[in-house]
Amino acid sequence: MSRKGLTRRGLAGAILAAAPVASMVSAQPARRRVVVIGGGFGGAAAARHLRLADPSIDVTMIEPKAEFQTCPFSNYVLAGFKTMADITHGYGTLTARHGVTHVRDMAAAIDPAAKTVRLAGGQTLGYDKLVVSPGIDLRWGAIPGYDEAASAVMPHAWQAGPQTILLRSQLEAMPDDGVVVLSIPGNPFRCPPGPYERISMIAHYLKAKKPRAKIIALDAKDAFSKQGLFQDAWKELYPNMIEWVPLGQDGRVVQVIPGEMTLVTEFGQRHRAHVANVIPPQMAGKIARDAGLAATEGSLAGWCPVDPFTFESTRAKDIHVIGDAAIAGAMPKSGFAASSQAKFVARAIAASFAGHPAEAPVYANTCYSLAAPDYGISVADIFRATPGGIVAVQGAGGVSPRTPANAPQFRDQEAHYAEGWYASATREIWGS
Numbered sequence: 274m275s276r277k278g279l280t281r282r283g284l285a286g287a288i289l290a291a292a293p294v295a296s297m298v299s300a301q302p303a304r305r306r307v308v309v310i311g312g313g314f315g316g317a318a319a320a321r322h323l324r325l326a327d328p329s330i331d332v333t334m335i336e337p338k339a340e341f342q343t344c345p346f347s348n349y350v351l352a353g354f355k356t357m358a359d360i361t362h363g364y365g366t367l368t369a370r371h372g373v374t375h376v377r378d379m380a381a382a383i384d385p386a387a388k389t390v391r392l393a394g395g396q397t398l399g400y401d402k403l404v405v406s407p408g409i410d411l412r413w414g415a416i417p418g419y420d421e422a423a424s425a426v427m428p429h430a431w432q433a434g435p436q437t438i439l440l441r442s443q444l445e446a447m448p449d450d451g452v453v454v455l456s457i458p459g460n461p462f463r464c465p466p467g468p469y470e471r472i473s474m475i476a477h478y479l480k481a482k483k484p485r486a487k488i489i490a491l492d493a494k495d496a497f498s499k500q501g502l503f504q505d506a507w508k509e510l511y512p513n514m515i516e517w518v519p520l521g522q523d524g525r526v527v528q529v530i531p532g533e534m535t536l537v538t539e540f541g542q543r544h545r546a547h548v549a550n551v552i553p554p555q556m557a558g559k560i561a562r563d564a565g566l567a568a569t570e571g572s573l574a575g576w577c578p579v580d581p582f583t584f585e586s587t588r589a590k591d592i593h594v595i596g597d598a599a600i601a602g603a604m605p606k607s608g609f610a611a612s613s614q615a616k617f618v619a620r621a622i623a624a625s626f627a628g629h630p631a632e633a634p635v636y637a638n639t640c641y642s643l644a645a646p647d648y649g650i651s652v653a654d655i656f657r658a659t660p661g662g663i664v665a666v667q668g669a670g671g672v673s674p675r676t677p678a679n680a681p682q683f684r685d686q687e688a689h690y691a692e693g694w695y696a697s698a699t700r701e702i703w704g705s
């Protein structure tokens with residue numbers, strides 16, 4: 274409309290015509306805000322899948338690191354056939370392509386009543402829904418003598434990064450006939466088959482470089498994930514190199530003395546090590562515990578109870594705890610499980626914003642382990658939520674056979690599948 278053509282009536286009409294538009298704009302609901310704590314398997318997957326489920330959701334991921342190094346495949350860095358670069362992933366795709374805002378800071382406190390997260394840097398972020406996936410903290414002091422300072426001498430390498438590099442360099446530096454001692458915790462802990470894959474990968478390295486060396490694995494349990502498969506592989510690939518000491522044979526470490534490189538077991542046996550890999554007991558990341566999201570008593574104290582159908586905290590509304598920090602019934606603490614939970618929770622949050630009920634959840638986990646670079650084994654499961662907790666669907670999963678026909682090819686094929694799993698899992702979370 275030209276200025277000249279604007280009569281008094283015309284102008285009034287234009288204003289009247291514009292009025293409903295203005296009120297429509299102000300009636301638009303504000304963009305829904307989801308804050309995600311953690312940029313690991315659970316957090317980064319949740320952030321990405323929230324944006325995929327509904328691009329109108331404003332997603333802010335709080336993660337101090339510029340890049341994430343995965344625990345999956347970190348055992349292969351110890352063995353020497355993968356590098357730290359191979360297990361490092363940036364957040365560029367999440368931010369540039371998916372529109373996730375990455376705030377490089379630590380979440381310092383959650384206020385569930387005010388629905389805010391305070392950052393270590395001082396900023397406060399409001400949320401409509403909060404996803405908490407901070408992974409694990411190590412229980413320093415649970416094994417007397419094992420604190421953060423001790424981990425500089427006896428690495429845990431249970432959070433990938435400098436600890437992985439330290440353990441690798443110790444293995445390289447130890448004498449040719451040296452002894453590696455591992456301390457393995459009781460359940461529950463991050464990655465149930467992880468310690469046994471680690472034993473295999475250390476053995477693989479020693480077999481090639483220091484065949485006179487020995488591995489003693491002191492375990493606080495009598496049974497472990499994929500046990501028969503691992504033990505068959507050890508007998509076949511690393512005869513006389515590995516001694517696994519279960520709980521029943523005095524496997525539980527009750528004290529470490531880093532200055533003497535000694536691990537002491539329940540009945541007083543002292544094991545001297547050239548390299549000591551102490552994997553201590555664990556608990557949910559600090560932010561979750563500080564926010565009151567973790568159980569404070571019982572065998573699962575330190576981990577976060579959640580509704581099996583939604584992963585919403587049973588202790589705080591509109592906060593979903595996923596990944597290792599959560600008590601997820603039969604689901605193991607794995608990256609695959611964390612991302613499976615993340616995808617479901619992302620869709621459930623988008624559905625709740627849209628006023629729809631969440632779909633019935635079906636969760637999954639597959640876990641590959643290598644006993645050697647050409648020797649893979651796996652376990653797979655499907656899970657359903659029930660009012661009593663998350664349970665495995667009987668007959669829906671399985672483990673690798675112990676005596677497959679054409680075993681060498683079968684194991685080699687599974688090792689290839691492991692590579693395929695890692696490539697697709699990490700691409701789906703951090704990649705293009």
Ligand SMILES: Cc1cc2nc3c(=O)[nH]c(=O)nc-3n(C[C@H](O)[C@H](O)[C@H](O)COP(=O)(O)OP(=O)(O)OC[C@H]3O[C@@H](n4cnc5c(N)ncnc54)[C@H](O)[C@@H]3O)c2cc1C
Nearest residue numbers: 311313314315344345380407408464596597606607608609
């Ligand atoms: C040796 C080893 C091998 C493994 N192999 C496999 C495997 O083959 N397959 C598999 O599926 N799983 C494997 N896992 C398990 C897997 O690593 C974990 O289950 C997975 O990382 C859990 O995801 P998460 O999101 O809970 O925690 P993480 O992936 O650890 O992510 C947590 C993130 O939260 C951040 N964070 C913590 N606190 C805060 C805070 N206050 N504010 C902001 N950010 C915070 C941390 O910096 C971190 O980046 C393995 C683990 C180990 C140790």
